[in-house]
Amino acid sequence: MPKGKDTALMSWKEVPFGCYILEPGNSVKFKTGDWRSFRPVLDKEKCIKCGQCYIMCPEPAYEQDEEGYYIVNLTYCKGCGICASVCPKGAITMVIEEV
Amino acid sequence: MIEVRLHGRGGQGAVTSAELIAVAAINQGKYAQAFPSFGPERRGAPVQAFVRVSEEPIRTREKIYFPDVVLVLDPSLPSIVNVTAGLKEDGLVILNSHKDEKELREMLGGWRGRLAVVDATKIALEELGLPITNTTMLGAFLKATGLVDQKYLEEALEERFGRLAEKNKKAMARAIKEIKIYQ
Amino acid sequence: MGKRIAKEVSIAVAEAVKQCRVDVIAAYPITPQTHIVEHLSELVANGELDAEYITVESEHSAISACLGSVATGARTFTSTSAQGLALMHEILFITSALRLPVVMVVANRALSAPISIWNDHADIMAQRDVGWIQTFAENGQEAVDLVYHAFRVAEDRRVMFPAIVNIDGFTLSHMIEPIELPDQEQVDQYLPPFKPRYKLDPRKPISIGPVGIPEIYTEAKKAQDEAFKNAYRVIIKAWDEFEKIFGRRYRPVETYRMEDAEVALLIMGSLAETAMTAVDRMREAGKKVGLVRIRLWRPFPLRDFVRAVKGVKMLAVVDRALSPGATGGPVAVEVRSALYQVPGRPRVVSFIAGLGGRDVTVEDFEEMADKAYFYLKKKPKESYEMIGVKE
Numbered sequence: 001m002p003k004g005k006d007t008a009l010m011s012w013k014e015v016p017f018g019c020y021i022l023e024p025g026n027s028v029k030f031k032t033g034d035w036r037s038f039r040p041v042l043d044k045e046k047c048i049k050c051g052q053c054y055i056m057c058p059e060p061a062y063e064q065d066e067e068g069y070y071i072v073n074l075t076y077c078k079g080c081g082i083c084a085s086v087c088p089k090g091a092i093t094m095v096i097e098e099v
Numbered sequence: 100m101i102e103v104r105l106h107g108r109g110g111q112g113a114v115t116s117a118e119l120i121a122v123a124a125i126n127q128g129k130y131a132q133a134f135p136s137f138g139p140e141r142r143g144a145p146v147q148a149f150v151r152v153s154e155e156p157i158r159t160r161e162k163i164y165f166p167d168v169v170l171v172l173d174p175s176l177p178s179i180v181n182v183t184a185g186l187k188e189d190g191l192v193i194l195n196s197h198k199d200e201k202e203l204r205e206m207l208g209g210w211r212g213r214l215a216v217v218d219a220t221k222i223a224l225e226e227l228g229l230p231i232t233n234t235t236m237l238g239a240f241l242k243a244t245g246l247v248d249q250k251y252l253e254e255a256l257e258e259r260f261g262r263l264a265e266k267n268k269k270a271m272a273r274a275i276k277e278i279k280i281y282q
Numbered sequence: 283m284g285k286r287i288a289k290e291v292s293i294a295v296a297e298a299v300k301q302c303r304v305d306v307i308a309a310y311p312i313t314p315q316t317h318i319v320e321h322l323s324e325l326v327a328n329g330e331l332d333a334e335y336i337t338v339e340s341e342h343s344a345i346s347a348c349l350g351s352v353a354t355g356a357r358t359f360t361s362t363s364a365q366g367l368a369l370m371h372e373i374l375f376i377t378s379a380l381r382l383p384v385v386m387v388v389a390n391r392a393l394s395a396p397i398s399i400w401n402d403h404a405d406i407m408a409q410r411d412v413g414w415i416q417t418f419a420e421n422g423q424e425a426v427d428l429v430y431h432a433f434r435v436a437e438d439r440r441v442m443f444p445a446i447v448n449i450d451g452f453t454l455s456h457m458i459e460p461i462e463l464p465d466q467e468q469v470d471q472y473l474p475p476f477k478p479r480y481k482l483d484p485r486k487p488i489s490i491g492p493v494g495i496p497e498i499y500t501e502a503k504k505a506q507d508e509a510f511k512n513a514y515r516v517i518i519k520a521w522d523e524f525e526k527i528f529g530r531r532y533r534p535v536e537t538y539r540m541e542d543a544e545v546a547l548l549i550m551g552s553l554a555e556t557a558m559t560a561v562d563r564m565r566e567a568g569k570k571v572g573l574v575r576i577r578l579w580r581p582f583p584l585r586d587f588v589r590a591v592k593g594v595k596m597l598a599v600v601d602r603a604l605s606p607g608a609t610g611g612p613v614a615v616e617v618r619s620a621l622y623q624v625p626g627r628p629r630v631v632s633f634i635a636g637l638g639g640r641d642v643t644v645e646d647f648e649e650m651a652d653k654a655y656f657y658l659k660k661k662p663k664e665s666y667e668m669i670g671v672k673e
Contacts, residue, residue, distance in 0.1 A: 009497045012504035018381035018442075019502050020480055021489035118290075118458050125288035125460045132459050137314075137400060137452035137639060158555045160453050161643045 028076075032059060036079030038094040040072050046091035053083035053092060100153035101246055102163045106182050107172035110142040112233030116172070117148035119237060119259060123251035124152045132157050145180050152246055170240050171195060172232050174220060177206050188212060193239050195219035195232050200281050215243035217278040226270040234260075234267035238274030249275070284464035284528070291422040291454050292317035294461045295361075295387055298429040300331045301469040302385075305356035305476075308336035308347035312366040313399045314451035315389040319361055341366035345373040348384045352377075352444075353490055355481035357433065358384050363451055364391035364405045371409065377444045378413030379506055380490055383436035383478075384444040386414075387429065390551070390602075391451040392638040400639020401451040403551065403602035407612040413510060415445035415517070416580040418550040420536075422461045424577075425449045427530060430464075430472055434520045437476045441513045448579075450552040452639070464528055472527050514581050534583035535590045536575045539565055543572030545654045546591060546628070548599045550576045550613060553642050557600070560647030571651045576613070584620055591621070594628040598654035600647075601666075602636050610666045631657050632666035646670055 016022065040053075047069060054062040054070045061076040062083070072083070084092040103120065107113030114135045121133035129152055136147040149163045165185045170193045171177060183192060191213040196203055197220075204210050217239045219232040226235070234256060241252055252271070257264040289297070296318050299307075307326070309319040325331035336351075338344045341362050352358040362370060367388055377384055390406055392398040406416070415435060419425040425447065432445040449455055480488055494502050514534075521532045538554075539561050540546060547557050554575040564571040574590050574597075576583070591597055601611020609615055614632030621627040633650050636642040646669055653667075 005500075007497050008501055010501060012501040012508070015498070015501050015505040017479055018379070018490065019492060019494060019498075021492055022480065024487040024489075118288075121458045122288040125286070130460060131288065132457055134452075134457050137456060139399070157459075158558045159644065160450075160457075160552050160556050162641050164643075 031075055032078040033075045036074070036077060037097055038079040038081060039074065039097050040077065040079075040081070040083050040092045041095050042069070042071070043091045043093070044069060046089045048089055048091075050088060052086045052088060056082050056086045058082065100151055100155070100157065101168065101244070102166045103150040103152070103168040103170060103240075104163055104166040105148040105150070105170045105172065106176050106180060107146055107148070107233070108142075108176070109140050109144045109146050111172050112231055113146055113148040113172055115259070116170070116233040116237055116240075117150045119234075119252065119255045120150045120152070120240065120247060122255040122258070123247040126254065127248055127251045129154060130157050145176060166190060168193065168240070168244055170236060172219070172236050177203075181208070183207055183210050186212070191215065191243060193217075193236065193243050195236055195239075197221065200279075214281045215239060215278055216281075217274045219274060222270050222273045222277065226273065227266050235270040235274045238271035239278045241271070242275045242278050243280055284462045284468065286460055286462045288458055289422070289461050289463070290317060290456065290458045291425050291449065291461070292389070292456065293321050294422055294426050294463060295429060295449070296321035296325065297463055298426040299359050299387075300325050301464070301466055302359075302430060302433045302473055303357065303470075303475075304331070304333050304359045306334045306336065306348070306351040306358045307360065308338055308344045308351065308358070309360045309362065310338055310341045310344045310366060312341070312363045314391055314401070314455045315361045315363040315366070315387070317455065318387060318389065322359075341369040342373065345370040345377065345384070345386075348386075349373060349377050349380070349382055350482075352382045352384050352478075353380070353482045355476065355478050355483075357437070357476045359386070360384060361387040361389070363389045364393055364399075367405045367409060368393060371412070374409060374412035374414060374444075376491070378510075379502075381442040381509075382444060383433075383442055383476075385429070385432045385436055385447070386444070387425075387447045387449060389451040389455040390448050398638035399451075401453050401602075402637045402639070403448075403612075404604070404637075406446070406448050407603040407605070409446070410580070410612060413443065413506065414580065415441075415443055415513060416448065417445070417578055418448045418576065419454065420552055420554050420575065420577075422454065422457060422459045423530070424532070425454060426461055426463065427524065427528065427532065430469060431517075431520055431524055431532070434473050434523075435513065435517050437478070438516050438520070439477070439479055441509075441516050442479060443510060443513055448551065454552040468527055472524065511581050514583065517578060517581075532577065533586065534576070534578035535586040536577060537590050538573040538575070540572035540574065540590065540594075542570055543593070544570040544595045545651050545658075546572045546574050546594045546597050547647060547651060548574045548576070548591075548597055548613070548617065550579060551602065553600070553602070553636060556642060556644055557647045560644045560651070563644065564648060564651055569651065569655070582616065582620070587617065587620060588624055591628055596654045596658050597621075597628045597630045598650050599630060599632050600636075600642075600650060601632060601634050604634050604637065604668075608666075614666065629658070631662060633669050634666060635669040637668075640670055642670070
C-alpha cells in the first residue's frame with residue numbers, strides 16, 4: 001500500500017520560500033488543451049472582430065491574428081464554450097473533438 | 100510609596116492633574132505611575148484618577164484601594180461621592196471649597212484626619228477666567244504634601260500647556276499661598 | 283544615551299514605532315489601542331513621521347492593507363484590540379504563511395459578550411495558532427523595547443515572520459510611567475533598513491499566495507513550521523544585540539526569587555509586577571514561593587521554560603483567558619503538555635483570573651499560592667479554577 005507522502009510533489013526542504021512563484025507567466029507551461037471534449041470553430045463570414053471571445057475566455061486562449069480575427073490557441077483552450085455563448089453573431093460553434 | 104486618588108468630573112482635568120504629578124515626580128528622579136479609572140469617559144460624570152509616587156521602582160498594578168491622599172477638584176463632589184472611602188487614618192483630604200473647616204468635616208462624614216482647603220474655583224475664575232480647577236488644585240497638592248517640587252511641576256505645566264502655562268502657574272502659586280491646612 | 287521621561291505607554295509605543303522608521307501604518311481605532319494609532323496619525327499628519335497612514339473601514343481591511351504593503355518591501359505597522367483582532371483572524375494565518383513581517387501591537391482586551399472594553403488575554407489566546415511571533419510586555423519600558431525587537435526579528439531574512447507585541451489594555455497601555463526612549467542613532471544601529479528576500483515589484487513580477495494542492499500543502503506547512511521554530515535563535519540573538527546597544531537584557535522566560543521555590547506562580551504580561559510584590563510578602567512570611575514569567579509565547583521557549591521551573595513542586599498558572607470546557611486555561615494547557623515528558627516535573631494547577639478588567643491584587647496572588655500549597659496535599663476537584671468569583 002502506498003503512503004500519503006508518496007503523492008508529494010517535493011520534499012519540504014525544496015518548497016520555495018512562502019510558496020512564492022518567482023518565474024512570471026509560468027502558467028503557459030500548464031497545457032489545459034487536453035481537457036477539451038468540444039472545440040470552438042469560427043465562421044469568419046459571420047465574425048465582426050468584436051473581441052468578446054477574447055475578453056471572456058478564462059484561459060485566456062484567444063489571440064488576434066494579422067487580419068484582426070480572434071483565433072483560439074488549442075494548446076490552452078479547454079473547451080468551456082464561453083466564447084460560443086457570448087459571440088453576438090453566432091460565429092462560433094462548439095464541435096465534438098474526434099477521438 | 101504614596102498613593103493618591105483624584106476626584107473630579109469628566110472634563111475638569113483630573114486625569115491631566117494625575118499625569119502632571121507623575122511627570123513632575125519622574126523628572127525629579129522619582130518613580131511614579133498615573134492612570135485614569137479605566138473605561139468610557141463622559142463629560143460631567145464623577146471620575147477618578149490615580150497616582151503612585153515612590154523612591155523605589157513601583158511593582159504593582161493594582162488599583163488604589165487605600166490612598167494616602169485624596170484630591171477633590173470639584174466642590175460639589177463630597178456630597179455625592181464618598182471621597183474618603185478607603186483613605187488611610189493618617190491620610191490627607193485636599194478640597195476645593197469656600198466653606199469653613201467645621202462644615203467640611205461634617206460633609207466628609209465627620210472626617211477627623213488631616214484636611215487642606217483652598218477656594219480653587221474662585222482662584223481659577225480670577226486667574227484663568229474658567230472654572231477649571233485642576234492646575235490650581237495642583238498648587239494645593241504641592242503645598243499640602245510636599246511630594247513634588249514646584250519647579251518640576253511648573254516645567255510639566257509648561258510642557259503641557261505651552262503659552263497658557265503662565266496663567267496656570269499663577270493660579271497654582273495663589274493656591275500655594277491661600278491654602279488652609281488643618282491637622 | 284536615551285532619556286528617561288514620563289510618558290503614557292501607548293504614546294511611548296507610538297514614538298518607538300516612529301523611531302523604527304515605518305513606511306506604512308494601516309489601522310482601525312478600537313479601545314484600548316486608540317492612543318497608539320491616534321498618536322501615529324498625528325505624527326504622520328504633522329510631518330514628523332514620513333509614512334503612509336492608511337485609514338480603513340475595518341480591522342480586516344487594516345491587516346489586509348498591511349499584508350499587501352509589507353509584500354512590496356515597506357516596513358509596516360498595525361495595532362488593535364479584542365474584536366478587532368478577532369476580525370483580523372483569517373488574514374493573520376495568511377500573513378505568516380506568506381512570510382510577511384508585519385509588526386502589530388495588541389492592547390489586550392476581553393472579547394464580547396458581555397461587551398467589555400477592559401483587559402484580559404482572551405483576544406490573543408484566540409490567535410495562538412496563527413503563526414506569528416508573540417511576546418508579552420511587563421511594563422512600559424519593555425513594551426517599547428519589544429517593538430524595536432519585533433521589527434528586528436520579523437524582518438531578519440532568516441525569519442521573515444510577522445510579530446505581535448502584547449501589552450495589557452489600560453493596565454499598561456494607559457499608564458503614565460518612567461520610560462527611557464533611546465536615541466534615534468541607537469535605534470538605527472539596532473534596526474537596519476528592511477530588505478526583504480522578495481518583494482512585489484511590477485518590474486520583476488512574482489506570484490504570492492498560490493493554491494497548495496494536497497500534494498504540496500503538508501510540505502509547505504512543514505517548511506513554514508521549521509522556519510518558525512528556527513526563528514527562536516534569531517530572537518535570542520536580537521536580544522543579545524539589544525543588550526549591547528541599549529543595556530537592557532531580555533530572555534524568553536524570566537524568573538523571580540525562584541531559588542529553592544516549592545510553589546511558583548506563572549504569568550504573562552503586566553500582572554507579573556503585582557505578583558512580584560506578592561512573592562516578596564510570602565517570602566517574608568517564610569513561604570518558598572517564586573515567580574516565572576513567559577515573555578516569548580510563540581515560538582514557545584520549551585527548554586528555557588523547563589529550566590526555569592526545575593525543582594518546583596507545584597506550578598500555579600495564572601491564565602487571563604477562559605477556554606470554556608477545556609482542561610485548563612490556555613497557558614496552563616500549554617505548560618502541562620510541555621512538562622509531561624519531563625522527569626520529576628512539577629504538578630500544575632490552573633487558575634483563571636483577571637477577566638474583563640477584574641483587578642488581580644497582591645492578595646489574590648497570595649490566595650493562589652496558598653491554594654497551590656494546599657493542592658500539593660489534596661488533589662484539586664476541577665482541572666481549572668476561576669479566582670475571585672463571587673458565589
